[in-house]
Amino acid sequence: MQSTPGNLALLRNSSHMAETLIPSEIIKLASEVNHKIQLGEEIFNLTIGDFNPAIFPIPKELEDAIIKAYQSGHTNYPAANGMVELRKILSSSILNKLGLDYSPDEILVSGGARPLIYAIYKTILDKGDLVLFPVPSWNNNHYCHLSEACGQALEVSAAQNFMPTAADIKPFIEKATLIALCSPQNPTGTVFAKDTLLEICQLVKQENIRRSGNQKPLYIMYDQIYWELTFGDTRHYDPVSLEPALRDYVIYVDGLSKVFAATGVRVGWSFGPKKLIDQMRAILSHIGAWAPKAEQMATASFLQNTEAVQAYLNWFKPEIHYRLSALYDGIIKLKNDSYPIDIINPQAAIYLTVRCPWKGKTVKGSKVLETQQMVTAFILDTCKIAIVPFKAFGSSDDSDWYRISVGTLEKDHIDSIISGFKKGMDQLEDS
DSSP states (O other): OOOOTTTGGGSOSSOHHHHHOOOOHHHHHHHHHHHHHHTTOOOEEOOSSOOOTTTSOOOHHHHHHHHHHHHTTOOSOOOTTOOHHHHHHHHHHHHHHHOOOOOGGGEEEESSHHHHHHHHHHHHOOTTOEEEEEESOSSHHHHHHHHTOEEEEEEOOGGGTTOOOHHHHGGGGGGEEEEEEESSOTTTOOOOOHHHHHHHHHHHHHHHHHHTTSSOOOEEEEEOTTTTOBOTTOOOOOHHHHOGGGGGGEEEEEESTTTTTOTTTOOEEEEOOHHHHHHHHHHHHHHTOOOOHHHHHHHHHHHHOHHHHHHHHHHHHHHHHHHHHHHHHHHHHHHHTTOSOEEOOOOBTTEEEEEOOOTTEEETTSOBOOSHHHHHHHHHHTSOEEOEEGGGGTOOTTOOEEEEEOTTOOGGGHHHHHHHHHHHHHTEEEO
């Protein structure tokens, strides 16, 4: 059809997928916060799930190994599935730490976790296939969009620590192809209880028995990139350890970035059934999403140095836990003083989950906070605290829960943040 001035406005400049892709709400919020900071406002920015290298540098042994790897000439293409030196070390580490037996050929290394998650979606899903995922959760809605899958969000409550149950999943399971799970969970910093995850695993096992080769299997993607950052009595559980019969149906996602504050080093890995790992490798080899060879060789060297690894964790985990616990204690004190705020006890990762049920309240001498979006703006503009609403993680627009990230938090700012929450609530009254 020949274009005419009348129909030019109807033509797209790019694909439907690209035209309808929703930008990251977290990056958008962080950009707004940074703009305010550049204008001279003092804002406590607790939005991005990243680390300030001045507070949390990567391990010195890893840094030295990276430099040495570049000096040794590891600047050409790496193997498509990751350097064998690294995959051998990962195979041993997975067995020693998790009790899971995966050979180097069942492990795929990539430039962080994100390409691996994308490859899992593209490997398993055809257009229109159903993905089940809890909300709040990180980015599953966007990966569904990128792979043209149908996403079924399962909104779970604080009463469940924001972790899905078998009862949440069961109504949709017969039509599903993939269940996307994350523990410890981003954004909530909560984890699966053993019995909760076991019930989900048993449900998936029975569903795959029902399908008996007449239907595409039901898979679990298990993102456990925060698994070593658990605190107190919290324990990490994974599907295959609880239900070994699921070994052919679970693909794990893990990496260097969170546990060693190495988000910019970009070394992630996935392990699972060899056929799926091989197919994921083929997809990512066309994209070129491998981790740089020097970083891979350095990671292999560092992970072999178990004393250095443990020494870093012995320093790093208490530093993270201190920040989480201090914020938690301060907010609980406000709650106990009858302020309208709540928080979940820190379990894992670098996140706290805080509730600000202020919608409908009036700012003294000013406006009513009619929407949760207005509450978010009030937290930023009045409390001078930037945190991410669960809406950015797929929850409903009126969810009054927020993510606090402590990877950039200075210890001496904690009291000021608690005071900021108090200052804001002191200006609120019931309408």
